[in-house]
Amino acid sequence: MIITSLITEYNPFHNGHIHHIEASREVSGADVMIAIMSGNFTQRGEIAVTDKYTRAAEAIKHVDLVVELPLYNAVSFADDFAKGAIHTAALLNSTHVVFGSESGDIDDLKKVYGNLKRSDIKEKMTAFMKDGYSYPRAVNAAIGGDVFKGSNNTLGLSYIRAIDELSSTITPMTIQRVGNEYSEETLSSSRFSSATSLRKALENNRKDEAAHYMPESLVNAISSEGAVSNADIFNSLKVIITRAGISELKNIYMMTEGLEHRIKSKIRKHNNYESFINDLKTKRYTRTRLNRLMISILLNITKGEMARYRMPEAVHVLAMNKTGRSYLKTLPEDLEIITNVNSKNRNLIHREVAATDIYNVFSQSDRNDFNTPVIIRD
Numbered sequence: 110m111i112i113t114s115l116i117t118e119y120n121p122f123h124n125g126h127i128h129h130i131e132a133s134r135e136v137s138g139a140d141v142m143i144a145i146m147s148g149n150f151t152q153r154g155e156i157a158v159t160d161k162y163t164r165a166a167e168a169i170k171h172v173d174l175v176v177e178l179p180l181y182n183a184v185s186f187a188d189d190f191a192k193g194a195i196h197t198a199a200l201l202n203s204t205h206v207v208f209g210s211e212s213g214d215i216d217d218l219k220k221v222y223g224n225l226k227r228s229d230i231k232e233k234m235t236a237f238m239k240d241g242y243s244y245p246r247a248v249n250a251a252i253g254g255d256v257f258k259g260s261n262n263t264l265g266l267s268y269i270r271a272i273d274e275l276s277s278t279i280t281p282m283t284i285q286r287v288g289n290e291y292s293e294e295t296l297s298s299s300r301f302s303s304a305t306s307l308r309k310a311l312e313n314n315r316k317d318e319a320a321h322y323m324p325e326s327l328v329n330a331i332s333s334e335g336a337v338s339n340a341d342i343f344n345s346l347k348v349i350i351t352r353a354g355i356s357e358l359k360n361i362y363m364m365t366e367g368l369e370h371r372i373k374s375k376i377r378k379h380n381n382y383e384s385f386i387n388d389l390k391t392k393r394y395t396r397t398r399l400n401r402l403m404i405s406i407l408l409n410i411t412k413g414e415m416a417r418y419r420m421p422e423a424v425h426v427l428a429m430n431k432t433g434r435s436y437l438k439t440l441p442e443d444l445e446i447i448t449n450v451n452s453k454n455r456n457l458i459h460r461e462v463a464a465t466d467i468y469n470v471f472s473q474s475d476r477n478d479f480n481t482p483v484i485i486r487d
Contacts (some may be wrong), residue, residue, distance in 0.1 A: 112436070113139035113205045114198040114279075115172070116191070116268065118147045120157050121308065121331065122167045123323035125209075125287055125301040130171045132284045133207035141436045142172040145197050146427070147183040148461055149468035150408070152190045153260075154400025155339055158308050159331045160474060161465070162481050165427035167327045169486045174433035176201070177425040180460045181418050184404050186363075187244070191267035195275055196420045200444060205280045206272075210265040213285030218262070222269045224252050241393040261286050296322065311336040334474065339400065341471045342407055343382040349406055350376045362405045362415045368394065408464060423447055423457040428484035450478040 113133055119126055134142055146168065148161045157164070165175040182193025198206055212218055224230055230251050237247035245263050265283055272279050287301045296306045302322040310319040311331050320328045350358065350372060358369035371389065379385040389399050404410075423445035429437065437446055447454050455462055455478075462478045469477065 110140050111138050111205060112141045112143065112201065112203045113137040113207055114143045114145055114194075114201065114203040115207060116178070116194040116198075116264075117144045117168070118151045118153075118157075118304070119144070119164045119168055120147070120151050120155065120304055121159060121311065121323060122164055122327055123302065123304065123307055125303075125322075126168075127171055128287055128301065129207075129209050129284065133282075136282055136284060137205040137207055139205070141174070141432060143174045143176065143198070143201055143203065143433075144168050144172045145178050145194050146175055147178050148180060149464055150180065150184050150404050152183060152185065152187070152401075153397050154184070154402070154404050155308075156337050156342055156404070156468065156471060158311055158336050158338065159327075159334060160468060160472060160476060161427060162476055162484065163327070163330050163334070166484050167324055169428035169430060169433075169484055170324075172433075173430050174201075174426065174436065175428040175484075177427055177458075177461060179421050179458075180408075180464050181410070181415060184401060184408070184410070185415075186401075187264055187267040188270060191264065191271040192275065193420065195268060195271040195277060195279065197424065198279060199275065199277050200422070200424055202440060203279055205282055206268060207282045207284060208261070208265050208268055209286040210261045210283045211286055212262050212265070213283060215281060215283045218265050218269060218283065219281075221248070221252060222266055222273070225266070241391075243392075243395055308336070308338065312338050312340075334472065337468075337472050339403070340382045342403070343385065345470075346382075346403055346407060347376055347379075358406070360411050360413065361402070362410045362412050363398070363402045364405075364412075368402070408467060421457065423454070425450075425458050425461060426483050428486065430486045434485070448483040455479075 115129065115133055130142060146165065149157050151157060161177065168175050176197065178197060179193050182190050195206065210218065225248065233251040234247045237250050242250060269281055272281055296302045296310060296318060300322065307319050307322055316328045316332045355369055355373060358364060358373065375388050376385065379388065386396060386399050390396050425447045440446065445457060447458060450458065450462065465477050
């Protein structure tokens with residue numbers, strides 16, 4: 110039996126994701142398709158444009174099971190993001206993981222990963238990163254190529270590394286990413302457009318344009334509920350940062366090299382998120398890295414918490430169809446499968462529950478992990 114997992118954010122769910130699901134089903138020969146999806150906060154340091162339940166409800170029209178990626182992994186660097194996702198895939202007895210990449214060639218990606226394990230390449234990378242190179246740029250400089258020109262290639266490398274380091278038997282596969290670049294803010298001329306461009310369109314209420322690239326039902330849901338973005342969290346961030354002492358900020362996960370002083374000195378000079386981040390960013394501190402840091406500040410994720418964090422042995426199910434429900438019954442009895450959150454099991458996903466409550470402050474939604482049952486699609 111072939112169990113194929115996809116590691117996703119679906120922020121928002123769009124035509125490119127449908128293509129990814131269909132192509133992954135075909136290339137892997139999947140009997141069961143699972144989406145391991147970030148919750149309400151994402152790896153690129155963004156509050157999700159719409160909540161995890163709305164996104165899961167759309168995804169389950171195309172896959173058999175949607176489960177939540179643990180929060181600590183969902184908002185972390187690529188390697189930790191990938192490790193949590195591969196761990197979750199392994200808990201679900203996945204045989205394959207299929208991801209999109211700019212390369213589209215799994216052998217090339219494996220070859221690069223093999224090179225990055227060499228001591229001489231590691232030394233070169235360390236030197237480049239000390240000089241302020243971003244991780245993908247350091248990889249390219251160290252190996253003398255440009256295979257990691259693209260965020261999906263970078264994540265692909267992390268998935269391969271996670272499978273290796275976790276000694277997993279999961280088979281990694283990749284398909285070529287379609288459409289414009291992930292970070293492209295302008296809507297594409299093809300039927301596939303980047304998540305970034307779609308979020309911009311939805312935030313600006315250009316729903317008719319967005320509907321060309323994503324399910325109309327989702328466009329209508331987001332339009333009705335209101336799109337959420339990092340702009341919405343700025344005032345809360347400003348209060349938190351202004352109130353916090355330097356020592357408190359220093360303990361926030363991903364806070365390095367005295368950045369807390371820079372953040373503290375600049376926060377009161379700005380009245381919106383964009384101008385604040387633009388003032389903070391440098392070659393070393395990219396927008397994405399700063400976005401992640403802001404989410405850690407908002408959620409009060411500390412270095413100590415992350416140091417103590419161990420991969421969970423529970424799986425939080427957000428949505429399933431008949432195939433997914435039947436498959437869950439085949440999994441080991443000692444695997445904690447959470448379909449409805451209650452007082453007895455909430456401690457297993459307490460961080461995800463809290464993150465949803467915080468998300469609701471900005472989305473003005475009343476849907477949480479207690480009053481929103483698992484989505485079942487027949």
